[in-house]
Amino acid sequence: MKKTLCFSILLLLLSTFLAACNSGGGEQSANADGKVEIDFFHRWPNEPRKSFYDDKVKEYMEQNPDVHINVDYVLNDAYKEKVRVLVSSDELPDIFTAWSDSFAKNLVSSERIMPLNEVIQEDEEWSSKIIDSQFGGFTFDETTYGVPFTVDGKAFFYNKAVFEENNIEVPTTYDELLAALDKLQKAGYEQPLVEGLTNTWAISHYLGTIFERVVDPAVLDKDYNEETAEFTDPGYIQGLEMFEELTGYMGDVSTAIDHEAARNMFAAGEVPVLYMQFAEIKMVEEAGDVEFGFFDFPAIEGAAGDPTALTGAPEGWMVSKNAPEETIDFLKFLTSEETAAEFTKTDGQLNAIEGAVTEENVNPASLEAYELITNASSTAPWFDNAVNINVADIFMRGGQSLATGQTTPEEILKEVQQEIANKK
Amino acid sequence: MKEGARMIARRNRMIPALFILPSLLFLGIFIYIPLVQNFYNSFFDFSVFSPTKEYVGFSAFEQLFADKVVMTAFINNVKYAIISVIFQVAFALVLATILEDKLFRRIAPMLRVIYFIPVMISISVIALLFNFVYNPQMGLLNSFLELIGLGNLTVPWLGNATTSIYAVIAMSQWQSIGFITMLFIVAIQKIPKELYEAANIDGAGKIRQFFSITVPQVKEALFVNMLITITGSMLVFNEPYILTNGGPGTSSMTLSVYMYQQGFFKDNMGYASAVATLIFVVTAIFALIQIKVSGTGKDE
Numbered sequence: 001m002k003k004t005l006c007f008s009i010l011l012l013l014l015s016t017f018l019a020a021c022n023s024g025g026g027e028q029s030a031n032a033d034g035k036v037e038i039d040f041f042h043r044w045p046n047e048p049r050k051s052f053y054d055d056k057v058k059e060y061m062e063q064n065p066d067v068h069i070n071v072d073y074v075l076n077d078a079y080k081e082k083v084r085v086l087v088s089s090d091e092l093p094d095i096f097t098a099w100s101d102s103f104a105k106n107l108v109s110s111e112r113i114m115p116l117n118e119v120i121q122e123d124e125e126w127s128s129k130i131i132d133s134q135f136g137g138f139t140f141d142e143t144t145y146g147v148p149f150t151v152d153g154k155a156f157f158y159n160k161a162v163f164e165e166n167n168i169e170v171p172t173t174y175d176e177l178l179a180a181l182d183k184l185q186k187a188g189y190e191q192p193l194v195e196g197l198t199n200t201w202a203i204s205h206y207l208g209t210i211f212e213r214v215v216d217p218a219v220l221d222k223d224y225n226e227e228t229a230e231f232t233d234p235g236y237i238q239g240l241e242m243f244e245e246l247t248g249y250m251g252d253v254s255t256a257i258d259h260e261a262a263r264n265m266f267a268a269g270e271v272p273v274l275y276m277q278f279a280e281i282k283m284v285e286e287a288g289d290v291e292f293g294f295f296d297f298p299a300i301e302g303a304a305g306d307p308t309a310l311t312g313a314p315e316g317w318m319v320s321k322n323a324p325e326e327t328i329d330f331l332k333f334l335t336s337e338e339t340a341a342e343f344t345k346t347d348g349q350l351n352a353i354e355g356a357v358t359e360e361n362v363n364p365a366s367l368e369a370y371e372l373i374t375n376a377s378s379t380a381p382w383f384d385n386a387v388n389i390n391v392a393d394i395f396m397r398g399g400q401s402l403a404t405g406q407t408t409p410e411e412i413l414k415e416v417q418q419e420i421a422n423k424k
Numbered sequence: 425m426k427e428g429a430r431m432i433a434r435r436n437r438m439i440p441a442l443f444i445l446p447s448l449l450f451l452g453i454f455i456y457i458p459l460v461q462n463f464y465n466s467f468f469d470f471s472v473f474s475p476t477k478e479y480v481g482f483s484a485f486e487q488l489f490a491d492k493v494v495m496t497a498f499i500n501n502v503k504y505a506i507i508s509v510i511f512q513v514a515f516a517l518v519l520a521t522i523l524e525d526k527l528f529r530r531i532a533p534m535l536r537v538i539y540f541i542p543v544m545i546s547i548s549v550i551a552l553l554f555n556f557v558y559n560p561q562m563g564l565l566n567s568f569l570e571l572i573g574l575g576n577l578t579v580p581w582l583g584n585a586t587t588s589i590y591a592v593i594a595m596s597q598w599q600s601i602g603f604i605t606m607l608f609i610v611a612i613q614k615i616p617k618e619l620y621e622a623a624n625i626d627g628a629g630k631i632r633q634f635f636s637i638t639v640p641q642v643k644e645a646l647f648v649n650m651l652i653t654i655t656g657s658m659l660v661f662n663e664p665y666i667l668t669n670g671g672p673g674t675s676s677m678t679l680s681v682y683m684y685q686q687g688f689f690k691d692n693m694g695y696a697s698a699v700a701t702l703i704f705v706v707t708a709i710f711a712l713i714q715i716k717v718s719g720t721g722k723d724e
Binding site: 080081084085106197198200252253254255256257389390393397398400401403404405406407422 | 487558559560561579580581582583584585668669670671672673674675685688689690691692
């Protein structure tokens with residue numbers, strides 16, 4: 001008797017878990033009869049973008065009753081992996097989001113991505129609204145394979161009240177930054193700077209910018225190109241040493257938390273400085289009520305790199321070669337001025353469509369950032385998108401090991417050179 | 425008459441073959457063919473993007489033995505196996521014996537359910553849960569340590585290169601011990617009661633009974649569970665992948681996580697196949713040793 005009871009309890013528990021799993025699945029609609037189907041794949045199962053795109057898809061289907069759009073989505077890192085798998089099969093979605101540079105280049109090399117030059121030339125009214133400079137990361141051998149949509153950049157954000165309280169000026173050089181962090185540490189902030197180092201991309205953003213600053217741009221160009229990469233410049237050692245130095249201010253927690261946790265610490269006023277993307281401004285505003293400003297990653301005295309280059313790359317849309325022609329119309333819909341303006345209003349992230357970022361839909365801080373992005377002398381792609389993923393991975397994991405004191409900059413660089421030698 | 429009997433005999437011989445055909449077919453398509461294909465793939469260098477494969481011979485295997493990360497991962501797998509055998513096999517057997525003891529007869533069914541619940545929870549949910557437990561700022565573990573005055577022992581469990589792999593292993597133990605305990609309970613229930621009664625009359629204590637009756641009687645189950653635990657430890661993927669993704673650095677990397685990252689994150693499909701082959705060889709060796717030592721399958 002007892003055993004039956006026991007068993008039925010087990011069964012009951014099991015069924016609730018199964019039910020929970022079932023309801024967690026995607027909301028793929030069934031085949032619509034006689035309609036053109038477009039598979040739409042994006043990477044925002046989180047709000048507000050999920051609802052935004054759900055609404056936009058609904059709106060588009062109402063305007064075009066003969067089109068049915070299937071939406072699918074998974075989050076960032078999983079998205080990268082899934083797209084890589086899909087692009088090697090015939091299952092590639094018709095329209096999907098993509099990062100620029102090496103990420104895009106890899107996808108393009110599968111020869112399953114539609115070149116968009118003709119589409120762009122045919123419809124000037126639509127394409128002229130997209131900021132020209134942002135196409136670069138999607139163009140390979142003069143052929144454009146993607147339409148940029150969101151734009152972004154990275155800068156140090158600081159808590160204005162804390163800086164004022166401790167009489168700290170906004171640092172303009174790296175040494176001043178260190179001095180400011182020291183001062184904050186003395187003022188009682190155990191970790192004046194914080195980062196979620198479990199997210200390896202966060203490390204790559206740091207390293208990418210540091211390398212921009214310390215390594216000669218010509219050398220960087222050569223090393224970021226897979227065919228000519230060497231990574232022998234002493235600047236890389238210096239850069240890794242600087243990163244190690246910065247992790248010294250991040251305390252013990254950083255290696256165990258993710259970037260979101262770090263951002264929340266900043267928003268709660270626990271941590272006065274955070275290296276963060278402009279896209280996150282709205283999230284910080286919503287999570288807390290600290291007054292913050294931002295400054296570019298400061299210049300490094302005597303270093304050979306570009307002291308003002310901005311790290312940040314656009315993200316945009318790509319279309320599969322086998323996509324139905326209606327997909328192009330949907331692409332234009334997604335990148336229209338109207339959609340873009342609404343997008344920035346809902347989400348806060350800036351976009352590459354002219355006239356879609358105005359005082360009306362963004363706050364002054366974002367507008368300032370927007371001007372910085374569109375006017376930057378040169379923009380550098382995210383480091384993990386700029387170099388071969390095997391090389392990036394060594395730097396990123398190496399960064400984690402540096403923060404926990406398990407390795408040295410020299411060892412990391414040696415490993416990188418070894419990797420390059422293996423590939424040749 | 426004679427002819428007919430032979431026909432029936434022949435048909436009878438065919439029938440068992442027909443019965444095993446579906447499972448043979450499934451095993452062939454989903455296990456043996458991929459296994460051979462994987463071995464074949466490890467001689468090529470290719471990525472998921474490239475339609476062509478480049479033959480590289482044994483170079484992936486050469487790289488494998490020079491790769492420091494593979495060594496770290498293998499050592500982590502071995503740590504996983506050793507700790508799992510101690511907790512999941514040795515400790516689970518003790519637990520099962522206690523649960524089957526007369527003293528606990530009344531509450532044993534309830535305790536069995538309690539120990540078994542973690543087995544049914546999805547590993548992602550558990551990992552999420554343990555992320556909170558290990559959280560350096562507001563985690564249960566660190567808060568508890570501070571509460572009992574051991575605040576100096578608090579570390580960011582998953583963010584520290586020396587503790588991360590143990591933190592991952594600890595979670596596995598919590599999850600799997602119930603399952604192995606269940607298997608032992610079944611085995612213990614099959615032991616004839618007379619043995620214990622005789623031991624009681626002879627004046628043997630509980631501990632003596634455990635070593636002289638329970639352990640030898642569940643020997644078969646012991647070896648099977650050991651096999652499950654050790655091969656499971658060599659293949660472990662979910663726990664480290666979700667909790668730490670092998671980090672910080674490569675400190676909590678296991679062979680499966682490394683294989684996955686090589687294949688799907690860094691697009692070295694050939695090298696990933698070589699790692700997979702290594703995992704197969706290692707688990708096969710362990711399984712063979714254990715089967716040889718235990719003599720499983722033969723009735724005593």
